[in-house]
Amino acid sequence: MKRRDFLKTSLLVSSSIYFPSLINSKNVLANSVVVKVHGDSPYKITKRAIKELGGMQKIISKQDIVMIKPNIGWNRTIEQAANTNPLVLKAIIEEVFNAGAKKIIIMDNTCHKPEETYKRSGIEEMAKKMGVELRYTDNNRLIAYDFKGEKLKRWPVFKDFLEVDKFINVPILKHHGSAELTIGMKNLIGIVGGRRGKLHRDLGMNIADLAYGFKTHLTIVDSFRILKRNGPVGGRISDVELKKTVIASTNIMEADVIAADLFGEKPEEIPFIKFAYEKKMGNMDISKINLKSFAA
Amino acid sequence: MSSKNTTLIQTLRIGSQILFLFLFYFLLIRTGKSNVEPSGYIDLFFYFDPLIFLLNIIATQAIQALFLLSIIPVFLTLIFGRFFCAWVCPFGAINHFFSWIFKKSKKKKETINKNLLNVKYIILILIVIMAIMGTHIGSWLDPFSILFRSSTIAINPAVNYSIEHSLKDGANDKSIVVKGLKPIYEFTKKNILKTEQRVYFQSILIGMIFFLIIFLNFFKRRFFCNYICPLGALYGLIAKFSFFNLKVNENKCKSCNLCSNNCTYNGSPFKDYMKSECLVCFNCLKDCPEESIEIKFNFPKKKNRTSIDLGRRRVVGSILSGIFISALPRISDIAKSKRHKFLRPPGSVSEKQFIQKCIRCGKCMQICPTNLIQPSFLEAGTEGIWTPVLDPNMGYCEYECNRCTQICPTNAIEKLSIEEKKEFKIGTAVIDRNKCYTYVDGYNCGVCEEHCPVPDKAIRFREVEVWNFEGKLKKVKQIYVVTDLCIGCGICQNVCPRSDHPAIYITAEEEQREFNY
Numbered sequence: 001m002k003r004r005d006f007l008k009t010s011l012l013v014s015s016s017i018y019f020p021s022l023i024n025s026k027n028v029l030a031n032s033v034v035v036k037v038h039g040d041s042p043y044k045i046t047k048r049a050i051k052e053l054g055g056m057q058k059i060i061s062k063q064d065i066v067m068i069k070p071n072i073g074w075n076r077t078i079e080q081a082a083n084t085n086p087l088v089l090k091a092i093i094e095e096v097f098n099a100g101a102k103k104i105i106i107m108d109n110t111c112h113k114p115e116e117t118y119k120r121s122g123i124e125e126m127a128k129k130m131g132v133e134l135r136y137t138d139n140n141r142l143i144a145y146d147f148k149g150e151k152l153k154r155w156p157v158f159k160d161f162l163e164v165d166k167f168i169n170v171p172i173l174k175h176h177g178s179a180e181l182t183i184g185m186k187n188l189i190g191i192v193g194g195r196r197g198k199l200h201r202d203l204g205m206n207i208a209d210l211a212y213g214f215k216t217h218l219t220i221v222d223s224f225r226i227l228k229r230n231g232p233v234g235g236r237i238s239d240v241e242l243k244k245t246v247i248a249s250t251n252i253m254e255a256d257v258i259a260a261d262l263f264g265e266k267p268e269e270i271p272f273i274k275f276a277y278e279k280k281m282g283n284m285d286i287s288k289i290n291l292k293s294f295a296a
Numbered sequence: 297m298s299s300k301n302t303t304l305i306q307t308l309r310i311g312s313q314i315l316f317l318f319l320f321y322f323l324l325i326r327t328g329k330s331n332v333e334p335s336g337y338i339d340l341f342f343y344f345d346p347l348i349f350l351l352n353i354i355a356t357q358a359i360q361a362l363f364l365l366s367i368i369p370v371f372l373t374l375i376f377g378r379f380f381c382a383w384v385c386p387f388g389a390i391n392h393f394f395s396w397i398f399k400k401s402k403k404k405k406e407t408i409n410k411n412l413l414n415v416k417y418i419i420l421i422l423i424v425i426m427a428i429m430g431t432h433i434g435s436w437l438d439p440f441s442i443l444f445r446s447s448t449i450a451i452n453p454a455v456n457y458s459i460e461h462s463l464k465d466g467a468n469d470k471s472i473v474v475k476g477l478k479p480i481y482e483f484t485k486k487n488i489l490k491t492e493q494r495v496y497f498q499s500i501l502i503g504m505i506f507f508l509i510i511f512l513n514f515f516k517r518r519f520f521c522n523y524i525c526p527l528g529a530l531y532g533l534i535a536k537f538s539f540f541n542l543k544v545n546e547n548k549c550k551s552c553n554l555c556s557n558n559c560t561y562n563g564s565p566f567k568d569y570m571k572s573e574c575l576v577c578f579n580c581l582k583d584c585p586e587e588s589i590e591i592k593f594n595f596p597k598k599k600n601r602t603s604i605d606l607g608r609r610r611v612v613g614s615i616l617s618g619i620f621i622s623a624l625p626r627i628s629d630i631a632k633s634k635r636h637k638f639l640r641p642p643g644s645v646s647e648k649q650f651i652q653k654c655i656r657c658g659k660c661m662q663i664c665p666t667n668l669i670q671p672s673f674l675e676a677g678t679e680g681i682w683t684p685v686l687d688p689n690m691g692y693c694e695y696e697c698n699r700c701t702q703i704c705p706t707n708a709i710e711k712l713s714i715e716e717k718k719e720f721k722i723g724t725a726v727i728d729r730n731k732c733y734t735y736v737d738g739y740n741c742g743v744c745e746e747h748c749p750v751p752d753k754a755i756r757f758r759e760v761e762v763w764n765f766e767g768k769l770k771k772v773k774q775i776y777v778v779t780d781l782c783i784g785c786g787i788c789q790n791v792c793p794r795s796d797h798p799a800i801y802i803t804a805e806e807e808q809r810e811f812n813y
Contacts, residue, residue, distance in 0.1 A: 075694060075695070075696045075697075076696075111747060111791075112694065113330075113491075113492070113665050113666055113694065114491070115330040115331075115491050115665065116330065116665060116694060116696070116697070119330075119331075120696065136491060176746065177742050177745040177746050177753075177757065178740060178741070178742030178743070178745065178746055178773070195793055195795070197741075197743040197791055197792065197793025198793045200740070200741045200742060200743050200793060201733065201739050201740070201741060201793075202739070202740075203740065230751055230752065230753050232746055233746070233747065233748065233749050234751065235695070235749065235750075235751040236751035236752075239751070
């Protein structure tokens with residue numbers, strides 16, 4: 001083989017290895033609907049949102065094992081609005097069980113110690129009542145997962161998230177210092193392990209890659225209480241604002257766009273939404289999104 | 297006394313030892329459980345220790361009410377002699393057990409060594425004299441401290457590791473044999489193990505010392521208790537005035553000397569009965585074929601007292617050397633140095649008080665949910681070995697937690713409410729501008745800002761232009777520390793993504809407690 005031939009073939013081979021990553025389109029969905037429900041009870045508006053989305057049975061099949069991934073990152077109370085509201089989760093769990101799911105697991109790779117955060121967030125108590133398995137992360141269960149992104153390639157992910165049939169993402173809408181906002185896509189940082197701090201370089205791109213490479217079946221954004229300043233930890237009640245809203249969609253990016261708008265930010269100014277739009281994960285223009293608003 | 301009664305009393309003694317050992321570990325594990333409300337009342341074991349009471353009085357010149365509990369064993373010692381060591385002491389129980397194991401593996405008969413027996417009294421004198429001079433070493437040798445410290449730092453984490461790495465994989469396995477282990481694993485995980493493996497810098501040293509103490513039982517029965525233990529020495533001194541006595545009925549005795557066979561200090565009531573050394577274990581009663589040994593309670597008259605023969609020269613010598621040795625740490629660099637590099641847990645008293653009050657038990661390390669509190673080696677001076685210091689590379693001080701401030705038996709870490717702890721300044725975060733990405737590499741990071749628990753944020757962003765590592769001027773959200781707001785919790789250092797050295801770290805700068813050494 002001549003040197004030129006060798007170079008040609010090696011180029012071909014390597015490009016064929018990398019080429020699939022360009023057509024990977026796990027989270028690109030056409031004709032998705034975003035539902036936005038406003039009301040006084042976090043439980044009721046979540047139920048309504050799922051109903052308006054067409055019911056949970058549209059997403060969950062019988063005998064599915066379902067992972068619900070809330071934000072339980074911080075050792076803060078419900079009123080401090082750093083973690084997903086347990087009442088929102090309760091409504092989702094009920095709907096998932098009604099749709100015939102075999103098992104529900106709740107899990108998050110927390111920032112504070114999980115024993116503390118699961119308890120203080122009120123999620124542990126709720127999960128025990130509902131008969132849902134609450135799992136701690138275990139570093140022995142990390143495996144390298146190829147997100148095939150521009151920036152984010154192989155990164156350790158907890159097996160637990162890959163072994164389930166359906167994945168429901170339940171973030172809380174919050175201010176976030178380095179990512180501007182934390183919503184659905186940012187919440188996916190909680191499925192990865194390793195040195196997550198390293199992801200903060202080009203954080204927006206990493207989050208977009210993460211959301212692009214990992215299939216989310218349903219995103220429900222808890223915006224009942226939102227943390228306007230000093231996120232994502234917060235702590236001060238005066239930084240919390242009552243929005244009494246829940247946003248649900250099968251398209252993670254469009255849910256984030258609507259949530260960002262609700263927060264009062266321009267979606268195109270949020271880096272991870274901008275990058276996700278460039279990956280054609282959805283519409284960034286609110287007028288183009290199929291948005292249905294309700295009051296319950 | 298009939299042989300039936302002696303068997304009963306032996307069973308009772310062993311039962312009592314097992315009970316107290318179990319209780320000690322039950323309370324130790326309970327202290328570390330995150331679902332147990334932290335308070336000084338979880339584990340009262342240390343309050344029954346008259347040696348620590350004595351050292352605490354010397355250090356604080358005040359009496360801490362709970363320590364009055366230690367009068368109970370002292371009072372009982374006045375009646376029953378040094379019963380504490382063979383009936384109550386959990387560390388004594390461990391040494392007793394291993395002496396019994398090692399005895400089976402060797403035939404040679406042990407002999408009494410009175411000089412060696414006196415060593416513990418000299419150690420006690422040294423400890424007390426040095427405490428009066430302001431140097432605290434008693435807790436290195438106090439049996440409760442040793443056991444609690446060794447268990448927290450070495451034994452429990454090692455057990456934790458072994459179970460996680462043997463049973464756990466078994467529990468996940470599909471085969472029937474190992475599946476049987478699953479309930480065992482789940483039980484230990486729920487009740488005994490920590491959620492997260494504990495790691496301590498001093499594990500090896502403290503673990504080795506523990507095993508050395510146990511191994512010493514191979515040479516002499518209950519080596520530590522007879523020759524080193526200062527608490528045993530204190531009880532020995534008290535037992536000198538006790539009512540309890542063993543008497544040999546000379547009509548029955550045939551001078552076979554079998555009673556010395558299993559004596560904990562290798563003496564015998566027949567030949568060398570030493571009231572201060574007798575642990576009231578009643579082995580001799582069991583071993584006597586003629587049942588000639590009798591228990592007598594009589595008023596301790598002066599001529600009845602078996603004296604501890606230290607010799608005036610040794611007493612004076614140990615007092616003088618105590619005075620000299622205690623001066624050594626006072627003239628080491630830490631006394632004059634204008635800076636110190638270590639951090640103490642929130643609520644710690646001033647350094648001088650801390651080093652005298654702290655009993656190096658490791659309770660704060662056991663209860664810390666994040667593994668932040670570590671036993672020091674030489675960071676806090678030779679005197680401060682195994683006192684708690686903070687290593688934010690291992691953990692961080694949880695904002696909503698005040699556990700370590702609640703359980704310190706001697707209040708070296710003073711009680712703080714959650715609100716008080718949130719304000720307590722452990723130290724201050726300092727940015728290493730040669731390492732922080734937002735300063736030197738010119739790209740956004742901000743993990744520390746994200747984690748900063750202070751509601752106002754002690755770490756904030758400012759928009760600046762930085763020459764990045766490609767040589768271009770770039771707009772960056774650069775971090776800076778608001779020193780007045782920072783409480784030094786260390787989560788910023790803990791989460792800093794740099795692998796070599798944290799770009800933001802906690803120093804003792806502006807710490808709230810006083811540092812007058």
